[in-house]
Amino acid sequence: MAKSQTKPAKADAVSRSSRVELKERTRLRLIEAALSLIGQGRGYSSLSLREITREAGVVPAAFYRHFRDLDELGLALVEMGGVTLRHLLREARRDGLSPTDMLRTSVLIYKRYVEERSLVFRFLAGERGGGSPVIRQAIRTEESHFASEMAQDLRALGTLPDLSSNALHMICGLVVTTMLNAASDILDLPKSRPKQEQELVDNFVHQLRVVFLGARFWRER
Amino acid sequence: MAKSQTKPAKADAVSRSSRVELKERTRLRLIEAALSLIGQGRGYSSLSLREITREAGVVPAAFYRHFRDLDELGLALVEMGGVTLRHLLREARRDGLSPTDMLRTSVLIYKRYVEERSLVFRFLAGERGGGSPVIRQAIRTEESHFASEMAQDLRALGTLPDLSSNALHMICGLVVTTMLNAASDILDLPKSRPKQEQELVDNFVHQLRVVFLGARFWRER
């Protein structure tokens, strides 16, 4: 009979709450608990295992069924951050860019994006420079990938056609730095302060404009 | 007699270890203990009061004679960071800048400077994005002052004479971001990896070159 084969075909709709699904569910609960605590102003590197399990509604010992230690949870958060960044790029790619004021609209879209995923960006911005070396390094790798993809996209769009791949990557690195720095600023914006908000956006736009202006006149040497 | 006046003239060489001097001394011990722990790879926001006093060779309760809590110690570190940055600028000002390859030499000087004061820069780079909100904000203020001074210096040197003060400040902000980001990279360099080191320096130089190139072609509005 087909059912009793060694490989259970596909695990169809019946297994609504299979074991592995349930495990994955609480794994997610742990991740989200950590993010939620970050959202309450705490830095990831100052969170404790017990705090996280408490927030996740699970007993401390259960943590070890999913992660060896806090660093491993942190790496899961980094990966989530990486996915978020790739998704951002994918959206930007889809939207295309109107030639006029395209920088400004990109910035506004980015701002919204950051605000809607504030927890992940808080984590990235917060652990990027401090925290555990292994997490910091993982974030850096993610940033570099992000920069590479961005470079590829710019190339495909025909922007800055005269630049070498190396130069393009280096410039995208600069853009990424600026973006993540701006994310930090965006997240610390006091709400309902439109003036301050406007200033921040302007500053961000202008900085990117300077970078792309410089890129246009860049000559290899 | 001149000695018994109400105001003790000058606190001369005799009062080698006056009370206030001794207090200041252990205050410094606490600050340096925190820095030392940072140097061992820990982020400031994950340090504990007891850890710090232990490292400083002092009993936990003594901490409160100097700081209300860890945030207050953190602010002292921020101020120390501010002093460090101002000092950097003062040195750069003194050295003047040879017109050819001035960017590259500046970068090398900066790199050396960061390495020699690695602990302070570790602290700044680490708490800039994460950590306690009050510390983060204090660092941001310090950065802004640094950017302003830099703008003033550039103005005095006649660099970028066509830029408005606002534009100049905005560009210096970009430079500062890039510098602190690079500091983070410099501090994480594995030692005796000259190739990697060279790449990092090149990248840093190129990024700054792009920024200044963009600045030269910047037109308001």
Add this chain to the structure above:
DNA sequence: TATTCGAGTGAACACATGTTTACTCGACAA
């Protein structure tokens, strides 16, 4: 249907933590 298997439990452990309290004891001003 009977058996295995492993995610989550609850309790216990050996410490580490922040803060308070009453204290010592030496520099300093009177």
Add this chain to the structure above:
DNA sequence: TTGTCGAGTAAACATGTGTTCACTCGAATA
């Protein structure tokens, strides 16, 4: 010389911490 004043001490406190262990109990398998 005497008395004050305050930096640093020692001990105690109530909690919080990471990790371990034997356990339950229900879904997955055979």
